[in-house]
Amino acid sequence: MDTKTLSDFITWSKTTDLQEIIYKKNGIAIDIKTAAATPAASDFSCKLDIVAAPALGIYHAGKKGKALALKENMPVKKGDLLGTIEMNKTLKDVLATIDGVLKVISITDGLPTEFGQPLFFIEPK
Amino acid sequence: MTQKINKFNKVLIANRGEIALRIIRTLKEMSIKSVAIYSEADKFSAHVKEADEAICIGPGPSSQSYLNIDAVVAAAKMTKADAVHPGYGFLSENARFAQAVIDAGMVFIGPRPEAILKLGEKSHARALAISVNVPVIPGSDGIVEKNHLATAKKIGFPIMIKATMGGGGRGMRPAFSAEDFQKALDTAQGEAKAAFGDDRVYFERLVLNPRHIEVQLAADNYGNVIAFPERDCSMQRKNQKLIEESPSPFVTPQVRAKLCAAAARLAKAAKYSGVGTVEFLMDKDRNFYFMEVNTRLQVEHPVTELVSGFDLVKMQIEIAQGQKLEVNQTRAQEILCHAIEHRINAEDYTKNFMPCPGQITEWIPAGGIGVRIDSHVYTGYTIPSFYDSLIAKLIVWAPNREDALKRSKRALGEFEVKGVHTTIPFHKIMLNNEDFATGKMDTGLVERIMKENEGKK
Numbered sequence: 119m120d121t122k123t124l125s126d127f128i129t130w131s132k133t134t135d136l137q138e139i140i141y142k143k144n145g146i147a148i149d150i151k152t153a154a155a156t157p158a159a160s161d162f163s164c165k166l167d168i169v170a171a172p173a174l175g176i177y178h179a180g181k182k183g184k185a186l187a188l189k190e191n192m193p194v195k196k197g198d199l200l201g202t203i204e205m206n207k208t209l210k211d212v213l214a215t216i217d218g219v220l221k222v223i224s225i226t227d228g229l230p231t232e233f234g235q236p237l238f239f240i241e242p243k
Numbered sequence: 244m245t246q247k248i249n250k251f252n253k254v255l256i257a258n259r260g261e262i263a264l265r266i267i268r269t270l271k272e273m274s275i276k277s278v279a280i281y282s283e284a285d286k287f288s289a290h291v292k293e294a295d296e297a298i299c300i301g302p303g304p305s306s307q308s309y310l311n312i313d314a315v316v317a318a319a320k321m322t323k324a325d326a327v328h329p330g331y332g333f334l335s336e337n338a339r340f341a342q343a344v345i346d347a348g349m350v351f352i353g354p355r356p357e358a359i360l361k362l363g364e365k366s367h368a369r370a371l372a373i374s375v376n377v378p379v380i381p382g383s384d385g386i387v388e389k390n391h392l393a394t395a396k397k398i399g400f401p402i403m404i405k406a407t408m409g410g411g412g413r414g415m416r417p418a419f420s421a422e423d424f425q426k427a428l429d430t431a432q433g434e435a436k437a438a439f440g441d442d443r444v445y446f447e448r449l450v451l452n453p454r455h456i457e458v459q460l461a462a463d464n465y466g467n468v469i470a471f472p473e474r475d476c477s478m479q480r481k482n483q484k485l486i487e488e489s490p491s492p493f494v495t496p497q498v499r500a501k502l503c504a505a506a507a508r509l510a511k512a513a514k515y516s517g518v519g520t521v522e523f524l525m526d527k528d529r530n531f532y533f534m535e536v537n538t539r540l541q542v543e544h545p546v547t548e549l550v551s552g553f554d555l556v557k558m559q560i561e562i563a564q565g566q567k568l569e570v571n572q573t574r575a576q577e578i579l580c581h582a583i584e585h586r587i588n589a590e591d592y593t594k595n596f597m598p599c600p601g602q603i604t605e606w607i608p609a610g611g612i613g614v615r616i617d618s619h620v621y622t623g624y625t626i627p628s629f630y631d632s633l634i635a636k637l638i639v640w641a642p643n644r645e646d647a648l649k650r651s652k653r654a655l656g657e658f659e660v661k662g663v664h665t666t667i668p669f670h671k672i673m674l675n676n677e678d679f680a681t682g683k684m685d686t687g688l689v690e691r692i693m694k695e696n697e698g699k700k
Binding site for chain 2: 173175207208232233234
């Protein structure tokens, strides 16, 4: 099956409420399970350290107009500035929790965040 | 003046627990979207589930969540609410908060910050009361900065020492004679410093065995004020109310008219808008003295809602939207029934009302004719230890006091809560007290019932 057909197939499957689709033709078989069929555990554990939002507000990838060049897979040290949260009239720093590698950035500059929302995932050194 | 109406699309409730849920219910009926805020400790509260949106604003301690002005205002801005309802407690009487909401371009559902300041500072409120002929208790007329004992002697013992920023009974101490004066002063100032960061105090003559009588009022932005029939909140312990009822079994129609008129005069003088309550002490001869104004909705507002037949939260929101009051004083003063509220707290009354946070393993609330329950809890709910211990308000109503008391007994008998201690057994004890049953309450009756009960054990 070519990738275009496959992607069309997946796009179509998302418009249905089917939980599992098995397709067999000419010796090719694919089995697609949609998200609903395999619910994600809400309390997952992972080896990565979570940097949670220290306040609710707007996240800025920088401080006092100075932008930070954050990239996934870059090394970070405990206490490194990872951005600021603008909570009405107060600013709160977002700091790296441990030494390691910044594996996942799950927040974008200028977006709102709730208190406690995971913003970064750091792989311990 | 013509009405300037600004209808709300979305209101953020800057509170938690039963009152947040109470407000959400009215918002739904008014087709206004609701936003709940919650601390990490309140993730599973019913107010979070019932709101159209919910946002976590901080950790459990209220200083970092429900009392954090920047966090609450940021939450309102982020969710694009056009008004903020403060509920009671927390930031509801904080003029800085009201101003911060206004500065952020939203409506504060309550009085103007200037009115909160004018009435919230007790010495200012007292001066205002004197200026419009509302009777006050003889006292120091302002903050006592020096010559404390001489001032106290001039007023005449017994006196009450009160913190100028005080509330909920904190920073308040009686002195019965010149001998115990210094100790009471030190305690009051110490408490005030710790609770409010301000140890300024003023003095008042102590009215012995008074009743706590309060008048609910509503005022619109156009100078119209209405006052509702009084609530009798004499059943209190350490200035924490346990039972509130309306009308008071002690107040006569003539006194009621005077009470309502006095409360309305004060509200007009303060250019008040929104709902509020004027608290009075009443002596055995039915003389009443102004105590303070609560510039917000009160815990016991449902009592008035039942007696008068209005939704006070709806009225409050309509006023904030700029609508004129549609109710006149004659209608507001009408008494449709007798209503009694029992505050059900998660407390162990046998251990001096010690709070009992924990999980509720079974929750079977009372029901049936003439019973209303305002509560945010359910079977399996865990009461957090960070906040007050109110878990439900049981409100009953009936055509008269006698029937209302019977209904209270019946409803309390049905009400079952397992897993934590509650004040339900103590409410049953109070209902069996002869003085309460015959309407002879004063603010010391609860303590006497406690002592009496202690003797029986």
